[in-house]
Amino acid sequence: MTAANIITIVRILLTPVFMVAALSGFPYGKTLALAIFIVASITDGIDGYIARRYNQITTLGKFLDPLADKLLVTAAILVFVQKGLMSCVSAMIIITREFVVTSLRIVAMGEGVVVSARLSGKIKTVVQIISITLLLTPLGGYSLFGTRYTVGNAAVLIMVIVTVISGIEYFRGLGRLLGLRQK
Secondary structure (H helix, E strand, O other): OOHHHHHHHHHHHHHHHHHHHHHOOOOOHHHHHHHHHHHHHHHHHHHHHHHHHOOOOOHHHHHHHHHHHHHHHHHHHHHHHHOOOOOHHHHHHHHHHHHHHHHHHHHHHHOOOOOOOOHHHHHHHHHHHHHHHHHHOHHHHOEOOOOOOEHHHHHHHHHHHHHHHHHHHHHHHHHHHOOOOOO
16 A cells, blocks of 8 residues: 555545534534545645655546545535535535546546646635635635625635536546547
8 A cells, every 4th residue: 555545545534523623512513524624635746746746646546636635525516405504405516526527537547547636626625625715714704895695605605616617527528538528
């Protein structure tokens, strides 16, 4: 087992701990959830760096790393839906994109084609991390320009828009590749 894969597995194991902390009524539960989310998000970059730097790229890592990312983001989204900070529609849009893109990438791998992360996917990940972090802080509830809309509402809207744009880009590229669209 490589160091990069161990870090990824730790990120997967942090996901349920994050959910428990975020949904608990414990004092400082929200603060703990925020800290866990930030640590887990940072480990995403660390495991990738280690894998590339020390030639630890493995098939298991190629599978586990995106899985860990999706589990953490989905866990946060479910927490926000439960707490009324995100609508089910927004959550479903984000989760659907993750399932569709991941499924298309798996089909492409079955055809012997490795689909690297696109810039829009990396931007989407950064936007999701920033948006989720904002929603986990008191900043998420602050009003924007004296209206009923909050920083959290804006973060969710931006996250949904970037997620949809990224999903369309992946679908267009992979759709052509897999014969779902004509060239």
